[in-house]
Amino acid sequence: MTAQGSHRVLRTSSAPAPASKLPRWLRAEPVRRWIRVTVITVCLLVMGVDLVSTVLAEVWGISPDSAQLAEDLELEPAELEPVIGPYADMIINWTPPLLTILVVLQPSVGALVTLLYMALFLALSTQVDNSLVDVFGPFAGGVFVAPVVARYSRRGFAVGIGVAYLVLLAAGIAVSPWDPGGLDMVILTGFAAATTVPALVIRRARLRARAQQAELEEAARRERQAAEEERQRIAAELHDVVAHGLTIISMQAAMLQTTEDADRRRDSEQAIEQAARQSLVDLRRMLTALRGTDRNADNVGADGVQDLCARIEGFADRLEDAGFTVERDLKDLEDLPPSMEFTVLRLIQEATTNILKHAVPGGEVVLHSALHEDHLDLEVSSPLSDAGDRRAEAGGEQARRSRRSVPSGFGLPGMHERVAVFGGRLSVGPDLDAERGLRWVVSAELPTR
Structure with a gap:
């Protein structure tokens, strides 16, 4: 995967939920x-229709002909008379849509409240003379709740809700007078199971896609990290190769301008x-390493120095030439491990x-x-004194030119990084030397084992 492709993967990944x-x-x-917008809109429309029909019936008397309805249903007109007020009946009718809205807003909480609602209706249905209670509606809600829970809730919670639903189903078949044979409840449970299967398939596919997305993001992160480490390594190598050579060339070129001695x-x-x-050799060595070829293998090994x-x-x-x-x-030094020679x-x-x-x-410089x-001690020390600074003022054009170099900022950090690779100090x-x-003083301690 290219770096550009990695960034595309990261841009298309969804933001983490709060x-x-x-x-x-x-x-x-x-x-x-x-899905939320669609379900909530439908539920609000159902509740609105119920509200409008109730208001029309109570305020303007607009309602279906109860005598004709009783005749069509082959019932006595008295059996259609409500036992509670119309607005209380409307509130009861609003309960399923409200539960449905809760399920799409928070599936696990909605499923738990729906399960309690079903248990309450099952308990009330044992009262044979209570015409308010019909368990068909609550159990029918399982056809919608089951796939939502299977798709969005945690696996353990979904299994627990499913077991609780089966327990309520068994209790309903045993005690509910509304469905003595339990056939309706079994059919509804079958519908719920049928809608749950595709939800589980979608859940599994989404989990697999999420795992693949996480792997891609982790691969992109490792790629960015490797690229950054490679950039730092190249910067350190360029500094070591170019800065040293150009310092020598700059100093000696300044010398040519200030002396006539042949x-x-x-x-x-x-x-x-x-x-x-030497700078050219070092640059070729670095370019060879970047290309990953075996060119110049006879001059420099993979980690060692010829x-x-x-x-x-x-x-x-060069120090002596500079005075x-x-x-x-x-x-x-000839006994060093090859991997330490380059460091x-x-x-130095x-x-x-x-x-x-x-x-x-x-x-005087001491190497x-x-x-x-178990370790190598390496030290380079050079003079540092006020007298030296005074000599610099009187040292002429050559001394002043030798001190015009601007630090690159990579030197000391690069040295620390090289030593840290070996776990050294x-x-x-x-x-102050006696x-x-x-x-x-530049002092390094490099463990050899």
Whole structure:
């Protein structure tokens, strides 16, 4: 998947629903918006029709002919006389639409209230002389509630509601006088089960799609993270390669403008050539790693450095060419693991570059390394004193030009990152040496196991 494709996946993903204050077992997914709007509109229309018919009957006397209706139903007219007021009857008729609205707004809460409503009607239906109660309507609501709960509620809650419904069904068949054989209730239950099956299929498909979406988003996140890490690595490599070489070239070019001595000019020209050549080699190495090919494999290994000691000696020579005295106290570098050689090279290279940028020529630079049983100690120290600053003021054009470099901001963070890869420690800062005075010390401890 490309980065562009990953962003498309993330843009099409739905926003997370706000946290619900309901108990965990009562929480449910929100019902699709168009379903909510459709169901609520129909329920409000049904309630409106009931309200209008009740008002017309009570206020203007507009109602069906009860005698004709009794004749059509083969009943006595007295049997159609209501036992409660018309408005109370209207409120009772409003209960199913209101429960339906509650179900689409909060499926689990609506299903629980509907179950209690069915239990209440089942209990009232045992009163044979109560003509208000008919359990057919409440049990018919299961045809709508069952698929909604199966699709949107939690699995455990849906199973519990289904078991409770079957218990009520068995009780209704046993005690309700309205359906002695239980045939109507069984038929309604069959309809509810038939509508639940496609709801379960949709639920399973949605869960599978959601899992795939989560996998795609996680893959996109890992891709972005890997790309960011790669950008940081390339930035650090470019800094290490380009900054050091350009610092040498800039200093030596400044030297050419301030001296007429043929030998010094020749040395500066050679230093510029060597720095440019080494920078080119390092750039080729980095480009080879980015291309993932085996080109230049004979020069540089996957993690190691060909002739580490010679490369470090080259850094020391450049310091000496810039006017520093270099004390080499490097031990056991040939015994380093290949994976650590490149880090050691870059640490010394960055420290050397910073010395060339910021230190005043004429002081003593110490390069120190010692391999212990479980770690490598690496240290680069350079002079740091007020006297050095005063010498800089009198050091002429060459010293001033050598200090014009602007820091890139990648040096020290890059050093810390390289050391952190090995779980090591890096310290950078001033230190007072009893013999050499105030020094700027770059010290690293790299575990070897």
